[in-house]
Amino acid sequence: MYIYVVFIHIIAAVTAMAAVICYPLIMSSARTTSQVRFALSLLEKTAILPKIGGTLLLLTGLALGFLETSLFKELWYVLSIVIFLVILVIFAGLIPAGIKQQLRLLQQTKGEDLPEKYRQSRKRSAWLEGIANLAAFIVILLMVFKP
Template identity: 80%
Template sequence: MYNYLLFIHILSAITAVAAVICYPIIMSSARTVGQAKFALSLLEKTAILPKLGGTLLLLTGLAIGFQETYLFRERWYVASIVIFLVILVIFAGLLPAGIKQQLKLLLQTQGDNLPEVYRLSRRRSAWLEVVANLAVFISILLMVFKP
């Protein structure tokens, strides 16, 4: 059973992490209102990936911990769960709210130039994406090297 859980855990991590890494790449390419609308709608559609992958990641990680109860005494394991919860808050709550706000701002925009209010909102989202990507990197380091 452990190997099956580990396999699902790794696939879930790939699904969730790929989406997390792609957010800033997709959004950094938007230069016009039309491109930004398309990029934001794409992110809305792909938002299921970090949610689904992240949920499976958490569930399989906890299941592995319940099979190997010593893990709950390991700092790297507990730190990975805490870091994951930070990522979850960002990708399940903060970024979707930012995406909706940015789309709303763009729908009110006339012309093709990105308004300054959108740029400010986008900077906040970009900062959250950097934090989430850093958290993902640290989480992967903890899981691979188990310090």
């Protein structure tokens, strides 16, 4: 049973992390209002991936802990769960809210120049994405090396 849960855990990680890593790549290539609108609508559609993958990742991670209860005594395991909850809050709650705000700002914009309010909102989202990506890297390190 344990190996099947690990398999689902890995698939969930790939699903969630692929989307997380792509957010900054997609947004960094958009330069005009219409490009940003398209990029944000794409991110809005793919926002389900971190939500589903992340939730499944958390549930399977906890299931692994219940199957192997000694994991709850391991610092790397507990830290991974705590850090992952931060990632989940960022990508399931804060980033989608930022995307909606940015889309609203762009709907009010005429022309192709990006408004300053959008740039400020995008900087906040980029900062959150950076924190989440760094946290994901730390979680991966903890899981691989189990210090």
